[in-house]
Amino acid sequence: MRSIATCYSEHAVRVSDSYCSGPLNRSYLSPKLIQSIRNAVSLTYKTRLSSQKHLLITVTWCDKLICQGFWINVSEKMSPEFRNSSNSHQLCKIKGTKEFESCNSGIEVYWDLSNAKFEAGPEPISAFYIVVLIDSTICLILGDMEDDPQVKKVTVGLPIVKFSLVYQCENFSGQKTEFSTKAKFCDSGLAHDILVKFGEEDEGPKNPIFSVFIDNKRVIKVMRLQWNFRGNQVTFVDGVLVDVMWDVYGWFAQPSPSAAAVFLFRTRSGLDSRLWLEEKDLAEKNHDKLEFSLLISASKNPG
Structure with a gap:
Protein backbone atom coordinates (compact mmCIF):
# COMPACT_ATOMS: atom_id res chain seq x y z
CA MET A 1 0.00 0.00 0.00
CA ARG A 2 2.92 2.35 0.47
CA SER A 3 3.43 2.90 -3.25
CA ILE A 4 -0.20 4.00 -3.57
CA ALA A 5 -0.33 6.17 -0.49
CA THR A 6 2.73 8.19 -1.42
CA CYS A 7 0.94 9.45 -4.54
CA TYR A 8 -1.18 11.70 -2.33
CA SER A 9 -0.68 14.46 0.16
CA GLU A 10 -0.51 13.26 3.73
CA HIS A 11 -3.07 15.87 4.69
CA ALA A 12 -5.56 15.41 1.85
CA VAL A 13 -9.09 16.15 3.04
CA ARG A 14 -11.08 16.44 -0.18
CA VAL A 15 -13.87 13.91 -0.45
CA SER A 16 -13.19 13.27 -4.13
CA ASP A 17 -9.82 13.76 -5.74
CA SER A 18 -7.87 12.66 -8.81
CA TYR A 19 -4.19 12.48 -9.54
CA CYS A 20 -3.09 13.76 -12.94
CA SER A 21 0.33 13.37 -14.54
CA GLY A 22 -0.57 13.86 -18.18
CA PRO A 23 -2.28 11.57 -20.68
CA LEU A 24 -1.28 8.05 -21.66
CA ASN A 25 -1.27 7.94 -25.45
CA ARG A 26 -2.15 4.34 -26.23
CA SER A 27 -5.15 2.15 -26.91
CA TYR A 28 -6.25 0.61 -23.63
CA LEU A 29 -8.81 -2.09 -24.27
CA SER A 30 -8.65 -5.06 -26.59
CA PRO A 31 -11.64 -7.16 -27.70
CA LYS A 32 -9.60 -10.38 -27.25
CA LEU A 33 -8.81 -10.60 -23.56
CA ILE A 34 -7.82 -13.49 -21.31
CA GLN A 35 -10.39 -14.05 -18.54
CA SER A 36 -9.16 -12.71 -15.20
CA ILE A 37 -9.19 -15.30 -12.42
CA ARG A 38 -8.77 -14.99 -8.67
CA ASN A 39 -5.62 -16.92 -7.74
CA ALA A 40 -5.00 -15.87 -4.12
CA VAL A 41 -7.09 -14.59 -1.20
CA SER A 42 -5.72 -13.44 2.17
CA TYR A 167 -8.03 -6.99 6.00
CA GLN A 168 -8.98 -8.80 2.80
CA CYS A 169 -6.53 -9.06 -0.10
CA GLU A 170 -7.52 -10.53 -3.48
CA ASN A 171 -5.08 -11.21 -6.31
CA PHE A 172 -6.30 -11.61 -9.89
CA SER A 173 -4.44 -12.55 -13.07
CA GLY A 174 -5.52 -12.24 -16.69
CA GLN A 175 -6.35 -9.48 -19.14
CA LYS A 176 -10.11 -9.12 -18.80
CA THR A 177 -10.82 -5.86 -16.98
CA GLU A 178 -13.52 -7.09 -14.59
CA PHE A 179 -12.77 -8.12 -11.02
CA SER A 180 -15.52 -9.26 -8.66
CA THR A 181 -15.58 -10.32 -5.03
CA LYS A 182 -17.62 -10.08 -1.83
CA ALA A 183 -16.82 -8.01 1.25
CA LYS A 184 -18.31 -6.93 4.59
CA PHE A 185 -17.37 -3.39 5.51
CA CYS A 186 -18.51 -3.66 9.13
CA ASP A 187 -19.30 -6.46 11.56
CA SER A 188 -22.99 -5.60 11.67
CA GLY A 189 -23.31 -5.25 7.89
CA LEU A 190 -24.04 -7.74 5.13
CA ALA A 191 -21.65 -9.26 2.62
CA HIS A 192 -21.84 -7.12 -0.53
CA ASP A 193 -21.06 -7.98 -4.13
CA ILE A 194 -18.16 -5.80 -5.32
CA LEU A 195 -17.41 -5.38 -9.03
CA VAL A 196 -14.54 -3.31 -10.41
CA LYS A 197 -14.42 -2.90 -14.18
CA PHE A 198 -13.06 -0.81 -17.02
CA GLY A 199 -15.25 0.28 -19.93
CA GLU A 200 -15.21 2.55 -22.96
CA GLU A 201 -16.50 6.06 -23.38
CA ASP A 202 -18.29 7.13 -26.56
CA GLU A 203 -14.95 8.16 -28.04
CA GLY A 204 -13.80 4.52 -28.15
CA PRO A 205 -11.09 2.32 -26.58
CA LYS A 206 -8.58 5.17 -26.23
CA ASN A 207 -10.82 6.78 -23.61
CA PRO A 208 -11.68 4.17 -20.97
CA ILE A 209 -13.75 4.70 -17.86
CA PHE A 210 -13.44 3.02 -14.47
CA SER A 211 -16.48 1.96 -12.43
CA VAL A 212 -17.18 0.40 -9.05
CA PHE A 213 -20.45 -1.45 -8.51
CA ILE A 214 -21.78 -2.53 -5.12
CA ASP A 215 -24.71 -4.95 -5.27
CA ASN A 216 -25.13 -4.15 -8.99
CA LYS A 217 -25.41 -0.41 -8.32
CA ARG A 218 -22.70 1.84 -9.73
CA VAL A 219 -21.34 3.96 -6.89
CA ILE A 220 -18.20 5.35 -8.57
CA LYS A 221 -17.55 6.32 -12.18
CA VAL A 222 -14.24 7.85 -13.26
CA MET A 223 -13.98 9.33 -16.77
CA ARG A 224 -10.86 9.73 -18.91
CA LEU A 225 -8.50 7.31 -17.22
CA GLN A 226 -5.71 8.51 -19.52
CA TRP A 227 -5.62 11.52 -17.17
CA ASN A 228 -7.14 10.08 -13.99
CA PHE A 229 -5.10 6.88 -13.78
CA ARG A 230 -4.56 7.48 -10.05
CA GLY A 231 -7.14 8.90 -7.71
CA ASN A 232 -9.55 8.47 -4.83
CA GLN A 233 -13.24 8.95 -4.18
CA VAL A 234 -15.55 8.20 -1.29
CA THR A 235 -18.80 6.28 -0.94
CA PHE A 236 -20.98 5.00 1.89
CA VAL A 237 -21.79 1.35 2.59
CA ASP A 238 -24.04 0.33 5.49
CA GLY A 239 -23.65 3.84 6.86
CA VAL A 240 -19.86 3.53 6.90
CA LEU A 241 -17.53 5.93 5.08
CA VAL A 242 -15.49 3.95 2.52
CA ASP A 243 -12.55 5.51 0.70
CA VAL A 244 -11.76 3.99 -2.70
CA MET A 245 -8.30 4.44 -4.18
CA TRP A 246 -7.09 3.23 -7.57
CA ASP A 247 -3.79 3.09 -9.42
CA VAL A 248 -4.08 1.75 -12.98
CA TYR A 249 -1.01 3.43 -14.44
CA GLY A 250 0.96 0.18 -14.61
CA TRP A 251 -1.91 -1.65 -16.28
CA PHE A 252 -2.20 0.86 -19.12
CA ALA A 253 1.32 2.24 -19.44
CA GLN A 254 3.53 -0.84 -19.03
CA PRO A 255 3.60 -3.37 -21.88
CA SER A 256 5.03 -6.21 -19.76
CA PRO A 257 2.75 -9.11 -18.68
CA SER A 258 3.44 -8.24 -15.04
CA ALA A 259 1.77 -4.83 -15.40
CA ALA A 260 -0.74 -4.42 -12.60
CA ALA A 261 -3.70 -2.39 -11.39
CA VAL A 262 -4.45 -1.86 -7.70
CA PHE A 263 -7.74 -0.92 -6.02
CA LEU A 264 -8.02 -0.27 -2.29
CA PHE A 265 -11.22 0.10 -0.27
CA ARG A 266 -10.87 1.23 3.33
CA THR A 267 -13.46 2.14 5.93
CA ARG A 268 -12.68 5.32 7.81
CA SER A 269 -14.05 6.92 10.93
CA GLY A 270 -14.63 10.65 10.97
CA LEU A 271 -11.75 11.03 13.42
CA ASP A 272 -9.10 9.86 10.93
CA SER A 273 -7.03 12.83 9.78
CA ARG A 274 -5.68 11.11 6.67
CA LEU A 275 -7.43 9.22 3.90
CA TRP A 276 -4.73 6.57 3.59
CA LEU A 277 -2.24 4.92 5.89
CA GLU A 278 1.10 3.57 4.79
CA GLU A 279 2.13 0.02 5.71
CA LYS A 280 4.21 1.14 8.69
CA ASP A 281 1.28 3.19 10.01
CA LEU A 282 -1.08 0.24 9.66
CA ALA A 283 1.35 -2.04 11.49
CA GLU A 284 1.72 0.41 14.37
CA LYS A 285 -1.93 1.37 14.67
CA ASN A 286 -3.83 0.25 17.76
CA HIS A 287 -5.60 -3.04 17.03
CA ASP A 288 -8.86 -1.77 18.51
CA LYS A 289 -8.85 1.05 15.96
CA LEU A 290 -8.06 -1.03 12.88
CA GLU A 291 -10.61 -0.32 10.18
CA PHE A 292 -11.53 -2.80 7.44
CA SER A 293 -9.51 -2.75 4.20
CA LEU A 294 -10.08 -4.57 0.91
CA LEU A 295 -7.19 -4.67 -1.53
CA ILE A 296 -7.70 -5.91 -5.10
CA SER A 297 -4.50 -6.42 -7.10
CA ALA A 298 -4.82 -7.38 -10.76
CA SER A 299 -1.99 -8.54 -13.04
CA LYS A 300 -2.16 -9.12 -16.78
CA ASN A 301 0.02 -12.19 -16.41
CA PRO A 302 -2.31 -15.16 -17.04
CA GLY A 303 -0.17 -17.50 -14.92
Missing part, protein backbone atom coordinates in the same frame (compact mmCIF):
# COMPACT_ATOMS: atom_id res chain seq x y z
CA LEU A 43 -7.98 -12.78 5.15
CA THR A 44 -6.65 -11.18 8.35
CA TYR A 45 -8.65 -11.32 11.58
CA LYS A 46 -7.93 -9.43 14.79
CA THR A 47 -8.52 -11.03 18.17
CA ARG A 48 -7.74 -10.29 21.81
CA LEU A 49 -6.97 -12.91 24.44
CA SER A 50 -8.18 -12.74 28.03
CA SER A 51 -4.64 -11.60 28.90
CA GLN A 52 -5.38 -8.51 26.73
CA LYS A 53 -2.80 -9.60 24.17
CA HIS A 54 -3.78 -8.48 20.66
CA LEU A 55 -3.01 -10.82 17.77
CA LEU A 56 -3.66 -10.96 14.03
CA ILE A 57 -4.48 -14.27 12.34
CA THR A 58 -4.03 -14.38 8.56
CA VAL A 59 -5.39 -17.23 6.45
CA THR A 60 -4.26 -17.25 2.82
CA TRP A 61 -5.75 -19.41 0.10
CA CYS A 62 -3.74 -19.93 -3.08
CA ASP A 63 -4.42 -21.46 -6.47
CA LYS A 64 -4.17 -25.25 -6.26
CA LEU A 65 -1.23 -25.20 -8.65
CA ILE A 66 0.65 -23.18 -6.02
CA CYS A 67 -0.58 -24.73 -2.79
CA GLN A 68 -3.08 -27.54 -2.18
CA GLY A 69 -4.13 -26.20 1.21
CA PHE A 70 -3.58 -22.80 2.79
CA TRP A 71 -1.10 -20.63 4.70
CA ILE A 72 -1.61 -19.43 8.26
CA ASN A 73 0.20 -16.64 10.05
CA VAL A 74 -0.18 -15.46 13.65
CA SER A 75 1.51 -12.15 14.42
CA GLU A 76 1.25 -8.95 16.42
CA LYS A 77 1.61 -6.62 13.43
CA MET A 78 0.20 -6.49 9.93
CA SER A 79 2.72 -7.65 7.35
CA PRO A 80 2.18 -8.06 3.58
CA GLU A 81 5.18 -10.41 3.33
CA PHE A 82 3.58 -13.19 5.35
CA ARG A 83 5.19 -16.05 3.40
CA ASN A 84 8.66 -14.81 4.25
CA SER A 85 7.83 -14.59 7.94
CA SER A 86 8.97 -17.17 10.47
CA ASN A 87 5.42 -17.01 11.85
CA SER A 88 3.90 -18.36 8.60
CA HIS A 89 3.10 -22.02 8.05
CA GLN A 90 1.98 -23.78 4.87
CA LEU A 91 -0.66 -26.44 5.51
CA CYS A 92 -0.87 -28.59 2.39
CA LYS A 93 -2.97 -31.55 3.57
CA ILE A 94 -6.72 -31.40 3.03
CA LYS A 95 -7.30 -32.48 6.64
CA GLY A 96 -5.12 -32.41 9.73
CA THR A 97 -3.76 -30.61 12.77
CA LYS A 98 -0.76 -28.35 13.31
CA GLU A 99 0.90 -27.06 16.45
CA PHE A 100 3.49 -24.29 16.61
CA GLU A 101 4.54 -21.30 18.67
CA SER A 102 4.23 -17.65 17.70
CA CYS A 103 4.28 -14.38 19.64
CA ASN A 104 5.13 -16.32 22.81
CA SER A 105 1.88 -18.27 22.54
CA GLY A 106 1.01 -21.85 21.73
CA ILE A 107 -0.97 -22.19 18.48
CA GLU A 108 -3.12 -25.18 17.49
CA VAL A 109 -4.80 -25.38 14.07
CA TYR A 110 -7.46 -27.96 13.13
CA TRP A 111 -8.91 -28.12 9.64
CA ASP A 112 -10.86 -30.30 7.22
CA LEU A 113 -11.19 -29.45 3.52
CA SER A 114 -12.08 -33.00 2.43
CA ASN A 115 -15.52 -32.07 1.08
CA ALA A 116 -14.98 -28.34 0.64
CA LYS A 117 -16.93 -26.65 -2.14
CA PHE A 118 -15.46 -23.85 -4.24
CA GLU A 119 -17.02 -21.26 -6.51
CA ALA A 120 -14.73 -18.77 -8.24
CA GLY A 121 -11.29 -18.86 -6.72
CA PRO A 122 -9.15 -20.76 -4.23
CA GLU A 123 -11.17 -19.96 -1.10
CA PRO A 124 -13.80 -22.58 -0.13
CA ILE A 125 -17.37 -21.39 0.35
CA SER A 126 -18.90 -24.32 2.28
CA ALA A 127 -18.41 -27.83 3.70
CA PHE A 128 -15.16 -27.08 5.54
CA TYR A 129 -13.82 -25.86 8.84
CA ILE A 130 -10.71 -24.22 10.30
CA VAL A 131 -10.34 -23.84 14.06
CA VAL A 132 -7.47 -21.87 15.58
CA LEU A 133 -6.67 -22.14 19.28
CA ILE A 134 -4.22 -19.75 20.94
CA ASP A 135 -3.16 -20.61 24.48
CA SER A 136 -6.11 -23.05 24.67
CA THR A 137 -8.57 -20.31 23.71
CA ILE A 138 -10.77 -20.43 20.60
CA CYS A 139 -9.67 -17.41 18.58
CA LEU A 140 -10.94 -18.23 15.09
CA ILE A 141 -13.55 -20.56 13.57
CA LEU A 142 -14.10 -20.50 9.82
CA GLY A 143 -16.47 -22.58 7.71
CA ASP A 144 -19.94 -24.00 8.24
CA MET A 145 -19.29 -27.22 10.18
CA GLU A 146 -19.74 -26.09 13.78
CA ASP A 147 -21.78 -29.24 14.48
CA ASP A 148 -19.14 -31.61 13.12
CA PRO A 149 -18.13 -34.12 15.83
CA GLN A 150 -14.44 -33.28 15.41
CA VAL A 151 -15.10 -29.56 15.82
CA LYS A 152 -17.12 -30.20 18.97
CA LYS A 153 -14.39 -32.48 20.31
CA VAL A 154 -11.73 -29.83 19.77
CA THR A 155 -13.70 -26.89 21.17
CA VAL A 156 -15.74 -28.40 24.02
CA GLY A 157 -15.16 -26.63 27.32
CA LEU A 158 -12.76 -24.05 25.89
CA PRO A 159 -13.27 -20.28 26.19
CA ILE A 160 -13.93 -18.35 23.00
CA VAL A 161 -12.99 -14.74 22.24
CA LYS A 162 -14.33 -12.36 19.64
CA PHE A 163 -12.61 -12.08 16.27
CA SER A 164 -13.31 -9.78 13.33
CA LEU A 165 -12.04 -9.41 9.77
CA VAL A 166 -9.87 -6.33 9.26
Whole structure:
Protein backbone atom coordinates (compact mmCIF):
# COMPACT_ATOMS: atom_id res chain seq x y z
CA MET A 1 0.00 0.00 0.00
CA ARG A 2 2.92 2.35 0.47
CA SER A 3 3.43 2.90 -3.25
CA ILE A 4 -0.20 4.00 -3.57
CA ALA A 5 -0.33 6.17 -0.49
CA THR A 6 2.73 8.19 -1.42
CA CYS A 7 0.94 9.45 -4.54
CA TYR A 8 -1.18 11.70 -2.33
CA SER A 9 -0.68 14.46 0.16
CA GLU A 10 -0.51 13.26 3.73
CA HIS A 11 -3.07 15.87 4.69
CA ALA A 12 -5.56 15.41 1.85
CA VAL A 13 -9.09 16.15 3.04
CA ARG A 14 -11.08 16.44 -0.18
CA VAL A 15 -13.87 13.91 -0.45
CA SER A 16 -13.19 13.27 -4.13
CA ASP A 17 -9.82 13.76 -5.74
CA SER A 18 -7.87 12.66 -8.81
CA TYR A 19 -4.19 12.48 -9.54
CA CYS A 20 -3.09 13.76 -12.94
CA SER A 21 0.33 13.37 -14.54
CA GLY A 22 -0.57 13.86 -18.18
CA PRO A 23 -2.28 11.57 -20.68
CA LEU A 24 -1.28 8.05 -21.66
CA ASN A 25 -1.27 7.94 -25.45
CA ARG A 26 -2.15 4.34 -26.23
CA SER A 27 -5.15 2.15 -26.91
CA TYR A 28 -6.25 0.61 -23.63
CA LEU A 29 -8.81 -2.09 -24.27
CA SER A 30 -8.65 -5.06 -26.59
CA PRO A 31 -11.64 -7.16 -27.70
CA LYS A 32 -9.60 -10.38 -27.25
CA LEU A 33 -8.81 -10.60 -23.56
CA ILE A 34 -7.82 -13.49 -21.31
CA GLN A 35 -10.39 -14.05 -18.54
CA SER A 36 -9.16 -12.71 -15.20
CA ILE A 37 -9.19 -15.30 -12.42
CA ARG A 38 -8.77 -14.99 -8.67
CA ASN A 39 -5.62 -16.92 -7.74
CA ALA A 40 -5.00 -15.87 -4.12
CA VAL A 41 -7.09 -14.59 -1.20
CA SER A 42 -5.72 -13.44 2.17
CA LEU A 43 -7.98 -12.78 5.15
CA THR A 44 -6.65 -11.18 8.35
CA TYR A 45 -8.65 -11.32 11.58
CA LYS A 46 -7.93 -9.43 14.79
CA THR A 47 -8.52 -11.03 18.17
CA ARG A 48 -7.74 -10.29 21.81
CA LEU A 49 -6.97 -12.91 24.44
CA SER A 50 -8.18 -12.74 28.03
CA SER A 51 -4.64 -11.60 28.90
CA GLN A 52 -5.38 -8.51 26.73
CA LYS A 53 -2.80 -9.60 24.17
CA HIS A 54 -3.78 -8.48 20.66
CA LEU A 55 -3.01 -10.82 17.77
CA LEU A 56 -3.66 -10.96 14.03
CA ILE A 57 -4.48 -14.27 12.34
CA THR A 58 -4.03 -14.38 8.56
CA VAL A 59 -5.39 -17.23 6.45
CA THR A 60 -4.26 -17.25 2.82
CA TRP A 61 -5.75 -19.41 0.10
CA CYS A 62 -3.74 -19.93 -3.08
CA ASP A 63 -4.42 -21.46 -6.47
CA LYS A 64 -4.17 -25.25 -6.26
CA LEU A 65 -1.23 -25.20 -8.65
CA ILE A 66 0.65 -23.18 -6.02
CA CYS A 67 -0.58 -24.73 -2.79
CA GLN A 68 -3.08 -27.54 -2.18
CA GLY A 69 -4.13 -26.20 1.21
CA PHE A 70 -3.58 -22.80 2.79
CA TRP A 71 -1.10 -20.63 4.70
CA ILE A 72 -1.61 -19.43 8.26
CA ASN A 73 0.20 -16.64 10.05
CA VAL A 74 -0.18 -15.46 13.65
CA SER A 75 1.51 -12.15 14.42
CA GLU A 76 1.25 -8.95 16.42
CA LYS A 77 1.61 -6.62 13.43
CA MET A 78 0.20 -6.49 9.93
CA SER A 79 2.72 -7.65 7.35
CA PRO A 80 2.18 -8.06 3.58
CA GLU A 81 5.18 -10.41 3.33
CA PHE A 82 3.58 -13.19 5.35
CA ARG A 83 5.19 -16.05 3.40
CA ASN A 84 8.66 -14.81 4.25
CA SER A 85 7.83 -14.59 7.94
CA SER A 86 8.97 -17.17 10.47
CA ASN A 87 5.42 -17.01 11.85
CA SER A 88 3.90 -18.36 8.60
CA HIS A 89 3.10 -22.02 8.05
CA GLN A 90 1.98 -23.78 4.87
CA LEU A 91 -0.66 -26.44 5.51
CA CYS A 92 -0.87 -28.59 2.39
CA LYS A 93 -2.97 -31.55 3.57
CA ILE A 94 -6.72 -31.40 3.03
CA LYS A 95 -7.30 -32.48 6.64
CA GLY A 96 -5.12 -32.41 9.73
CA THR A 97 -3.76 -30.61 12.77
CA LYS A 98 -0.76 -28.35 13.31
CA GLU A 99 0.90 -27.06 16.45
CA PHE A 100 3.49 -24.29 16.61
CA GLU A 101 4.54 -21.30 18.67
CA SER A 102 4.23 -17.65 17.70
CA CYS A 103 4.28 -14.38 19.64
CA ASN A 104 5.13 -16.32 22.81
CA SER A 105 1.88 -18.27 22.54
CA GLY A 106 1.01 -21.85 21.73
CA ILE A 107 -0.97 -22.19 18.48
CA GLU A 108 -3.12 -25.18 17.49
CA VAL A 109 -4.80 -25.38 14.07
CA TYR A 110 -7.46 -27.96 13.13
CA TRP A 111 -8.91 -28.12 9.64
CA ASP A 112 -10.86 -30.30 7.22
CA LEU A 113 -11.19 -29.45 3.52
CA SER A 114 -12.08 -33.00 2.43
CA ASN A 115 -15.52 -32.07 1.08
CA ALA A 116 -14.98 -28.34 0.64
CA LYS A 117 -16.93 -26.65 -2.14
CA PHE A 118 -15.46 -23.85 -4.24
CA GLU A 119 -17.02 -21.26 -6.51
CA ALA A 120 -14.73 -18.77 -8.24
CA GLY A 121 -11.29 -18.86 -6.72
CA PRO A 122 -9.15 -20.76 -4.23
CA GLU A 123 -11.17 -19.96 -1.10
CA PRO A 124 -13.80 -22.58 -0.13
CA ILE A 125 -17.37 -21.39 0.35
CA SER A 126 -18.90 -24.32 2.28
CA ALA A 127 -18.41 -27.83 3.70
CA PHE A 128 -15.16 -27.08 5.54
CA TYR A 129 -13.82 -25.86 8.84
CA ILE A 130 -10.71 -24.22 10.30
CA VAL A 131 -10.34 -23.84 14.06
CA VAL A 132 -7.47 -21.87 15.58
CA LEU A 133 -6.67 -22.14 19.28
CA ILE A 134 -4.22 -19.75 20.94
CA ASP A 135 -3.16 -20.61 24.48
CA SER A 136 -6.11 -23.05 24.67
CA THR A 137 -8.57 -20.31 23.71
CA ILE A 138 -10.77 -20.43 20.60
CA CYS A 139 -9.67 -17.41 18.58
CA LEU A 140 -10.94 -18.23 15.09
CA ILE A 141 -13.55 -20.56 13.57
CA LEU A 142 -14.10 -20.50 9.82
CA GLY A 143 -16.47 -22.58 7.71
CA ASP A 144 -19.94 -24.00 8.24
CA MET A 145 -19.29 -27.22 10.18
CA GLU A 146 -19.74 -26.09 13.78
CA ASP A 147 -21.78 -29.24 14.48
CA ASP A 148 -19.14 -31.61 13.12
CA PRO A 149 -18.13 -34.12 15.83
CA GLN A 150 -14.44 -33.28 15.41
CA VAL A 151 -15.10 -29.56 15.82
CA LYS A 152 -17.12 -30.20 18.97
CA LYS A 153 -14.39 -32.48 20.31
CA VAL A 154 -11.73 -29.83 19.77
CA THR A 155 -13.70 -26.89 21.17
CA VAL A 156 -15.74 -28.40 24.02
CA GLY A 157 -15.16 -26.63 27.32
CA LEU A 158 -12.76 -24.05 25.89
CA PRO A 159 -13.27 -20.28 26.19
CA ILE A 160 -13.93 -18.35 23.00
CA VAL A 161 -12.99 -14.74 22.24
CA LYS A 162 -14.33 -12.36 19.64
CA PHE A 163 -12.61 -12.08 16.27
CA SER A 164 -13.31 -9.78 13.33
CA LEU A 165 -12.04 -9.41 9.77
CA VAL A 166 -9.87 -6.33 9.26
CA TYR A 167 -8.03 -6.99 6.00
CA GLN A 168 -8.98 -8.80 2.80
CA CYS A 169 -6.53 -9.06 -0.10
CA GLU A 170 -7.52 -10.53 -3.48
CA ASN A 171 -5.08 -11.21 -6.31
CA PHE A 172 -6.30 -11.61 -9.89
CA SER A 173 -4.44 -12.55 -13.07
CA GLY A 174 -5.52 -12.24 -16.69
CA GLN A 175 -6.35 -9.48 -19.14
CA LYS A 176 -10.11 -9.12 -18.80
CA THR A 177 -10.82 -5.86 -16.98
CA GLU A 178 -13.52 -7.09 -14.59
CA PHE A 179 -12.77 -8.12 -11.02
CA SER A 180 -15.52 -9.26 -8.66
CA THR A 181 -15.58 -10.32 -5.03
CA LYS A 182 -17.62 -10.08 -1.83
CA ALA A 183 -16.82 -8.01 1.25
CA LYS A 184 -18.31 -6.93 4.59
CA PHE A 185 -17.37 -3.39 5.51
CA CYS A 186 -18.51 -3.66 9.13
CA ASP A 187 -19.30 -6.46 11.56
CA SER A 188 -22.99 -5.60 11.67
CA GLY A 189 -23.31 -5.25 7.89
CA LEU A 190 -24.04 -7.74 5.13
CA ALA A 191 -21.65 -9.26 2.62
CA HIS A 192 -21.84 -7.12 -0.53
CA ASP A 193 -21.06 -7.98 -4.13
CA ILE A 194 -18.16 -5.80 -5.32
CA LEU A 195 -17.41 -5.38 -9.03
CA VAL A 196 -14.54 -3.31 -10.41
CA LYS A 197 -14.42 -2.90 -14.18
CA PHE A 198 -13.06 -0.81 -17.02
CA GLY A 199 -15.25 0.28 -19.93
CA GLU A 200 -15.21 2.55 -22.96
CA GLU A 201 -16.50 6.06 -23.38
CA ASP A 202 -18.29 7.13 -26.56
CA GLU A 203 -14.95 8.16 -28.04
CA GLY A 204 -13.80 4.52 -28.15
CA PRO A 205 -11.09 2.32 -26.58
CA LYS A 206 -8.58 5.17 -26.23
CA ASN A 207 -10.82 6.78 -23.61
CA PRO A 208 -11.68 4.17 -20.97
CA ILE A 209 -13.75 4.70 -17.86
CA PHE A 210 -13.44 3.02 -14.47
CA SER A 211 -16.48 1.96 -12.43
CA VAL A 212 -17.18 0.40 -9.05
CA PHE A 213 -20.45 -1.45 -8.51
CA ILE A 214 -21.78 -2.53 -5.12
CA ASP A 215 -24.71 -4.95 -5.27
CA ASN A 216 -25.13 -4.15 -8.99
CA LYS A 217 -25.41 -0.41 -8.32
CA ARG A 218 -22.70 1.84 -9.73
CA VAL A 219 -21.34 3.96 -6.89
CA ILE A 220 -18.20 5.35 -8.57
CA LYS A 221 -17.55 6.32 -12.18
CA VAL A 222 -14.24 7.85 -13.26
CA MET A 223 -13.98 9.33 -16.77
CA ARG A 224 -10.86 9.73 -18.91
CA LEU A 225 -8.50 7.31 -17.22
CA GLN A 226 -5.71 8.51 -19.52
CA TRP A 227 -5.62 11.52 -17.17
CA ASN A 228 -7.14 10.08 -13.99
CA PHE A 229 -5.10 6.88 -13.78
CA ARG A 230 -4.56 7.48 -10.05
CA GLY A 231 -7.14 8.90 -7.71
CA ASN A 232 -9.55 8.47 -4.83
CA GLN A 233 -13.24 8.95 -4.18
CA VAL A 234 -15.55 8.20 -1.29
CA THR A 235 -18.80 6.28 -0.94
CA PHE A 236 -20.98 5.00 1.89
CA VAL A 237 -21.79 1.35 2.59
CA ASP A 238 -24.04 0.33 5.49
CA GLY A 239 -23.65 3.84 6.86
CA VAL A 240 -19.86 3.53 6.90
CA LEU A 241 -17.53 5.93 5.08
CA VAL A 242 -15.49 3.95 2.52
CA ASP A 243 -12.55 5.51 0.70
CA VAL A 244 -11.76 3.99 -2.70
CA MET A 245 -8.30 4.44 -4.18
CA TRP A 246 -7.09 3.23 -7.57
CA ASP A 247 -3.79 3.09 -9.42
CA VAL A 248 -4.08 1.75 -12.98
CA TYR A 249 -1.01 3.43 -14.44
CA GLY A 250 0.96 0.18 -14.61
CA TRP A 251 -1.91 -1.65 -16.28
CA PHE A 252 -2.20 0.86 -19.12
CA ALA A 253 1.32 2.24 -19.44
CA GLN A 254 3.53 -0.84 -19.03
CA PRO A 255 3.60 -3.37 -21.88
CA SER A 256 5.03 -6.21 -19.76
CA PRO A 257 2.75 -9.11 -18.68
CA SER A 258 3.44 -8.24 -15.04
CA ALA A 259 1.77 -4.83 -15.40
CA ALA A 260 -0.74 -4.42 -12.60
CA ALA A 261 -3.70 -2.39 -11.39
CA VAL A 262 -4.45 -1.86 -7.70
CA PHE A 263 -7.74 -0.92 -6.02
CA LEU A 264 -8.02 -0.27 -2.29
CA PHE A 265 -11.22 0.10 -0.27
CA ARG A 266 -10.87 1.23 3.33
CA THR A 267 -13.46 2.14 5.93
CA ARG A 268 -12.68 5.32 7.81
CA SER A 269 -14.05 6.92 10.93
CA GLY A 270 -14.63 10.65 10.97
CA LEU A 271 -11.75 11.03 13.42
CA ASP A 272 -9.10 9.86 10.93
CA SER A 273 -7.03 12.83 9.78
CA ARG A 274 -5.68 11.11 6.67
CA LEU A 275 -7.43 9.22 3.90
CA TRP A 276 -4.73 6.57 3.59
CA LEU A 277 -2.24 4.92 5.89
CA GLU A 278 1.10 3.57 4.79
CA GLU A 279 2.13 0.02 5.71
CA LYS A 280 4.21 1.14 8.69
CA ASP A 281 1.28 3.19 10.01
CA LEU A 282 -1.08 0.24 9.66
CA ALA A 283 1.35 -2.04 11.49
CA GLU A 284 1.72 0.41 14.37
CA LYS A 285 -1.93 1.37 14.67
CA ASN A 286 -3.83 0.25 17.76
CA HIS A 287 -5.60 -3.04 17.03
CA ASP A 288 -8.86 -1.77 18.51
CA LYS A 289 -8.85 1.05 15.96
CA LEU A 290 -8.06 -1.03 12.88
CA GLU A 291 -10.61 -0.32 10.18
CA PHE A 292 -11.53 -2.80 7.44
CA SER A 293 -9.51 -2.75 4.20
CA LEU A 294 -10.08 -4.57 0.91
CA LEU A 295 -7.19 -4.67 -1.53
CA ILE A 296 -7.70 -5.91 -5.10
CA SER A 297 -4.50 -6.42 -7.10
CA ALA A 298 -4.82 -7.38 -10.76
CA SER A 299 -1.99 -8.54 -13.04
CA LYS A 300 -2.16 -9.12 -16.78
CA ASN A 301 0.02 -12.19 -16.41
CA PRO A 302 -2.31 -15.16 -17.04
CA GLY A 303 -0.17 -17.50 -14.92
